[in-house]
Amino acid sequence: MTFKEKYGKTALVAGASEGMGAAWANTLAGRGFDLVLIARRKEPLEATARQITGQYGVKVLPVTCDLADADATQQIINAIGDMPVDFLVYNAALSYIGPYLATGLQTHTDIAKVNMLTPMAMLHYFGGKMAERGKGGVVLMASIAGFQGSGYLSTYAATKAFNRVLAEGLWYEWRPKGVDVIACCAGATATPNYINTNPGKASSLEPKPQLPEQVVEECLQRIGTTPSFISGTGNKLVTFLMQHIFSRKKAVEMMGDSMVKMYGVKG
Numbered sequence: 001m002t003f004k005e006k007y008g009k010t011a012l013v014a015g016a017s018e019g020m021g022a023a024w025a026n027t028l029a030g031r032g033f034d035l036v037l038i039a040r041r042k043e044p045l046e047a048t049a050r051q052i053t054g055q056y057g058v059k060v061l062p063v064t065c066d067l068a069d070a071d072a073t074q075q076i077i078n079a080i081g082d083m084p085v086d087f088l089v090y091n092a093a094l095s096y097i098g099p100y101l102a103t104g105l106q107t108h109t110d111i112a113k114v115n116m117l118t119p120m121a122m123l124h125y126f127g128g129k130m131a132e133r134g135k136g137g138v139v140l141m142a143s144i145a146g147f148q149g150s151g152y153l154s155t156y157a158a159t160k161a162f163n164r165v166l167a168e169g170l171w172y173e174w175r176p177k178g179v180d181v182i183a184c185c186a187g188a189t190a191t192p193n194y195i196n197t198n199p200g201k202a203s204s205l206e207p208k209p210q211l212p213e214q215v216v217e218e219c220l221q222r223i224g225t226t227p228s229f230i231s232g233t234g235n236k237l238v239t240f241l242m243q244h245i246f247s248r249k250k251a252v253e254m255m256g257d258s259m260v261k262m263y264g265v266k267g
């Protein structure tokens with residue numbers, strides 16, 4: 001059975017115009033899926049949609065929507081009508097690097113909305129429909145930053161722990177209903193968002209950033225086989241050390257120290 005036969009006809013990628021999201025959209029189009037692509041900025045989103053239609057000949061519906069909006073899921077449902085979504089990738093994330101208290105509560109609240117509340121709502125609606133049909137696939141993008149407290153990235157890292165744990169629970173609940181759920185725990189990946197943070201090097205052991213396409217391919221190899229996975233050999237090794245060799249206290253200190261070295265943050 002091909003990937004498309006297993007999961008269906010249409011994939012929705014939330015956060016799809018560039019970087020990892022565009023890699024998801026291109027890879028799924030390469031496997032024959034029609035697409036619904038979501039992002040805030042109309043121009044880059046429509047450019048990605050045109051590139052994909054031209055290259056793969058699949059149907060692409062771009063939908064501009066801010067996933068921080070309380071009614072984001074309803075906006076998407078209004079835009080797509082009763083078109084079934086067979087494969088859902090929740091890729092978008094908001095992050096803030098810096099001292100927790102140096103930005104207003106609104107920033108932390110927006111991070112919680114984009115990274116936790118909207119994926120929860122989208123899974124409830126689209127995942128619910130998949131469960132009714134007895135078929136579907138869901139990817140929640142998580143991060144190895146979410147395996148322990150990460151100073152100066154505290155709220156983002158906490159939301160990435162939420163993504164992983166939510167996906168793992170739903171993997172168990174929905175497996176008997178024919179719906180595969182997976183958390184893709186990526187490490188540093190060379191997306192415009194990551195590159196724009198202009199990170200310095202934390203240590204000589206730090207894994208080289210992966211390419212977005214590598215992360216996506218690894219995830220597609222693993223979906224259906226496991227509730228969550230860590231992409232990249234270097235990231236697997238670092239996470240193993242942080243989880244099983246160092247104490248929790250040491251792991252949290254190492255993460256915080258890395259953030260200080262990479263971004264020169266203090267306070």
Ligand SMILES: NC(=O)c1ccc[n+]([C@@H]2O[C@H](COP(=O)([O-])OP(=O)(O)OC[C@H]3O[C@@H](n4cnc5c(N)ncnc54)[C@H](OP(=O)(O)O)[C@@H]3O)[C@@H](O)[C@H]2O)c1
Binds near residue numbers: 014022042068093094
């Ligand atoms: N890059 C890394 O190093 C890395 C490492 C670990 C995990 N991850 C995870 O991988 C995923 C993708 O990472 P990335 O941050 O590098 O992003 P990306 O895939 O390069 O781009 C973000 C995409 O999401 C859209 N987007 C962002 N905020 C949005 C919002 N509020 N509403 C609608 N669309 C939105 C952006 O378009 P607009 O700006 O036009 O909205 C863009 O298309 C995230 O879940 C992240 O946590 C990334």
